[in-house]
Amino acid sequence: MISRRTLLASAALPLVACAPREAPLRFWGMGREGEVVAELLGGFQRENPGIAVQVEQLPWTAAHEKLLTAFAGDATPDIAQLGNTWVAEMAALQALSPLDEQVATSHVVQETDYFSGIWKTNVVDGQLLGLPWYVDTRLLFYRRDLLAKAGYDHPPRGWAEWKDQLRALKRIGVPNPLILPNNEFEPLLALALQQDEPLLKDANTRGNFEGAGFQRALGFYLDLLKEGLAPVQSNQQIANVHQEFGRGTFAFYITGPWNIGEFKRRLPAELQGAWATAPLPGPTGPGASTAGGCSFAIFKRSHRKAEAFKLMEYLSRPEVQGQFYALTGDLPPRKSSWAWPALTSDPHARAFAKQLENVRPTPPVAEWERIANEMQTFAARAAAEGSSAAETAKALDEDVDRILAKRRWLHERGRA
Amino acid sequence: MIRREKLTQMAFVLPALIVIGLFFAVPVLLGLLLSLTDFDLYALVSLKNLRFVGLANYIDLVQQPIFWKALGNTAYFVVLGVPLSIGLSLGAAVLLQSPLAHLKPLMRTALFAPVVTTLVAVAVIWRYLFHTRYGLVNEALQSIGLNPIDWLGDPHWSMPTIILFAAWKNFGGNMIIFMAALQAVPTDLYEAARLDGAKTWAQFRHITLPALAPTTLMVGILTTAGYFQLFAEPYVMTQGGPLQSTVSVLYLMYEQGFRWWNLGAASAVAFLLFGLIVLVTRGLMKVANRGAA
Numbered sequence: 001m002i003s004r005r006t007l008l009a010s011a012a013l014p015l016v017a018c019a020p021r022e023a024p025l026r027f028w029g030m031g032r033e034g035e036v037v038a039e040l041l042g043g044f045q046r047e048n049p050g051i052a053v054q055v056e057q058l059p060w061t062a063a064h065e066k067l068l069t070a071f072a073g074d075a076t077p078d079i080a081q082l083g084n085t086w087v088a089e090m091a092a093l094q095a096l097s098p099l100d101e102q103v104a105t106s107h108v109v110q111e112t113d114y115f116s117g118i119w120k121t122n123v124v125d126g127q128l129l130g131l132p133w134y135v136d137t138r139l140l141f142y143r144r145d146l147l148a149k150a151g152y153d154h155p156p157r158g159w160a161e162w163k164d165q166l167r168a169l170k171r172i173g174v175p176n177p178l179i180l181p182n183n184e185f186e187p188l189l190a191l192a193l194q195q196d197e198p199l200l201k202d203a204n205t206r207g208n209f210e211g212a213g214f215q216r217a218l219g220f221y222l223d224l225l226k227e228g229l230a231p232v233q234s235n236q237q238i239a240n241v242h243q244e245f246g247r248g249t250f251a252f253y254i255t256g257p258w259n260i261g262e263f264k265r266r267l268p269a270e271l272q273g274a275w276a277t278a279p280l281p282g283p284t285g286p287g288a289s290t291a292g293g294c295s296f297a298i299f300k301r302s303h304r305k306a307e308a309f310k311l312m313e314y315l316s317r318p319e320v321q322g323q324f325y326a327l328t329g330d331l332p333p334r335k336s337s338w339a340w341p342a343l344t345s346d347p348h349a350r351a352f353a354k355q356l357e358n359v360r361p362t363p364p365v366a367e368w369e370r371i372a373n374e375m376q377t378f379a380a381r382a383a384a385e386g387s388s389a390a391e392t393a394k395a396l397d398e399d400v401d402r403i404l405a406k407r408r409w410l411h412e413r414g415r416a
Numbered sequence: 417m418i419r420r421e422k423l424t425q426m427a428f429v430l431p432a433l434i435v436i437g438l439f440f441a442v443p444v445l446l447g448l449l450l451s452l453t454d455f456d457l458y459a460l461v462s463l464k465n466l467r468f469v470g471l472a473n474y475i476d477l478v479q480q481p482i483f484w485k486a487l488g489n490t491a492y493f494v495v496l497g498v499p500l501s502i503g504l505s506l507g508a509a510v511l512l513q514s515p516l517a518h519l520k521p522l523m524r525t526a527l528f529a530p531v532v533t534t535l536v537a538v539a540v541i542w543r544y545l546f547h548t549r550y551g552l553v554n555e556a557l558q559s560i561g562l563n564p565i566d567w568l569g570d571p572h573w574s575m576p577t578i579i580l581f582a583a584w585k586n587f588g589g590n591m592i593i594f595m596a597a598l599q600a601v602p603t604d605l606y607e608a609a610r611l612d613g614a615k616t617w618a619q620f621r622h623i624t625l626p627a628l629a630p631t632t633l634m635v636g637i638l639t640t641a642g643y644f645q646l647f648a649e650p651y652v653m654t655q656g657g658p659l660q661s662t663v664s665v666l667y668l669m670y671e672q673g674f675r676w677w678n679l680g681a682a683s684a685v686a687f688l689l690f691g692l693i694v695l696v697t698r699g700l701m702k703v704a705n706r707g708a709a
Binding site: 065068071072089092093094182183233366367370377380381384402406407410415 | 454456674
C-alpha cells in the first residue's frame, strides 16, 4: 500500500556513494523513502567499504510500470523497495529471490520481532520474498472533544457502539460524522479483513465475496452511508481533509500513519489536544485492519545477493529504523523499534502499535490490486443505487471470477 | 527512360515509406495480433503462458457492462461536446471578425490561450472553480438564488462538467481555422446582400454558413475523431469517477493495459475504438456529400 504523501513525484537522482571497484549495488527506492535512504547509508559504507551502493530514485506514480518494464527488459536492480501488495505480483513473475535461508542464519533479522500480519504479506506459497521495511495500516483518527460533547469519553469498542456514537454525533449537529471516501478501498477492505472468512477461495482462484463475512462487512458499510452517518463522496470533493476535520465537518476518519504528522502540522494549536487515534473497532470488539507498508526485495537476476542482503540487514537494525522514522515518520515493522523514545512518547503512534498487532494480509495474488479496486467500485455503486449487499456481492464474485480466469487456468496446470 | 524516372521517384518516396512502415504499419499489425492473444502479466514470465484466443478478447469485452458504460459515456461526450465546441469556435470567430470588435489581437490571443496551456494545470484550476462548497461557479449560482451543484462528485453532472472543460480547452484551435475561412469569403457578397436589404442574421445564414460548409465539415470530422479519444480530461479531473460516469473508451484501455497489464484486452479495446471512429467519420462524410449533391 502506498500512502498518498509518497505519491508526490520526484525526479530520479542517481547517487553514487563510494568509488566502486566493481559495479555498485543498485538499490531502487521510491518517493520520499528513496530520497532519504541515501542519508542512512553512511554507516553501511563505513562498515562495508568494499560495497558501493547506488540509489536510484523512482517516483511512486511510475514505480509499478518501471518495475514491470525492468523485468521485461532484463534490467531489474539488485534490491528494491516494494509496496507489499506488489510482492505477490512480482512473485507471479518469478522475479524475486527467496530470503528464507538468509533470514534463518541472520543475527539481525528475527521473524518473531516483526508484526506477524505484516510479515505474512511477504510470504507467497510458503516462501519469504520480502523483508518488511516500514508499515502502514489504517485506523481511526477522531475528534475527542466532539465525541465528549456527544456523551462519550472513549473511542468505539465495536461496530454497535461506533454506530451509536455516530448517531449521537449527528444529533449534536456534526453533519456527516464519518468520512468514507467512495474512491478509497482501504476502509471497506479493513472491515472485510476483520471477518473470519477469506476474501478468495479455491486456492485463491475464485472470489468469496458472497461469503457471510464479506456480506456482513459490506452491509455495515452500506448502512453507514444509507443512514447519512457518512456522506457519499469522493476524497476529491473533500478539498482539504485537515481543514474540514478542524472545522468539525466530520469527527471520524479512517486513515494511515502519515496523517499523524499532517494533523500535527495543519491543525491549529487549540485543536492539538482535541484529536486522537484509536484502533479500528471490529464487529464485536477490537477489529483487525489492513497490513500495508513497504518491503525490501532482492531480484533473482542479481549476482550480488549476499551483499544485497547485508544492506537489507543494515537497514533493518532497530537503531537505523529509528533514524529512518525520524527522517520520514514511517513506522517501523519491528516490535523492538517501538521501544524507541520518539515512538513511546507519541500518544498518536501508540494506537498504531496496538493496531499493528492485529493486521491481516490480503490474498497473495497478482490480481489483488485490481480486485480491491473492483470491490470499491461495486460498493460505491451499491451505495448510490441502493442495491443490497447480497446482490452486490454476487455481481462482484462474477466479476472477480472473470479477472481470475487466467490464474485458474495456470493453477490447473500447476503454474500458479 | 520512363523506368529511370520511376526509380528516381521510388528513391524519393522510399525513406518516408520505410519510416511509416517501421513506425506505423508494423506496430499496428503487431497490435492487431496482440489483441488476438491473452498477453498479460503471466505472459511476461514465460511465453508458455501466452494463449492465442482468437476473438475472445472482443467477445469478452462486449459482454462487460463497463465497456458499454464507457462507450455510452464517450458517445455522450461526443454528441454534446462536438456541437458545443464547434458552435463556440464559430461564434467566437464571427464575433472576432465583426467590424464592431475592439482589441482584436488581444481577444484572439485570450481565446486561443486555453489551447496552448497545459491541460493538467488548467484542470487543477477548474477543479477549484467547480468545487461544491468553495467553487466560484457554485458561489455565482447561489448568488442568483440557485442550489449549488456537486459538479464533479455527482454522476449526473460529472460528464457535463468534463464537456464544458473540453469545449473551453479546445474551441480556440477551430476558431483560428474558422477565422481563416471567414477571411476568404468575398466581401462583395455581403455588400450585395446589404443592398438587397438582408439583415445580419440573414447574411450569416445565407452567406457565411454556406461559405463555411467545407471548413465546418473538416472541423467536424477532426473534432469528432479527436473527441472519441477522450482521455486526459477524466484522467486528471475525475479518474473515471464518480461511479464510473466519466470512464471513456480510451480510459478503459489505459486501465486494462497500463494499470492491470492486460495488453491483449487493451489492444482489443483500441481496435474497437478505431473501428468505431472509422464508421462514424465515414457516416459524417456520407451525410455531408448528400447535402452537397
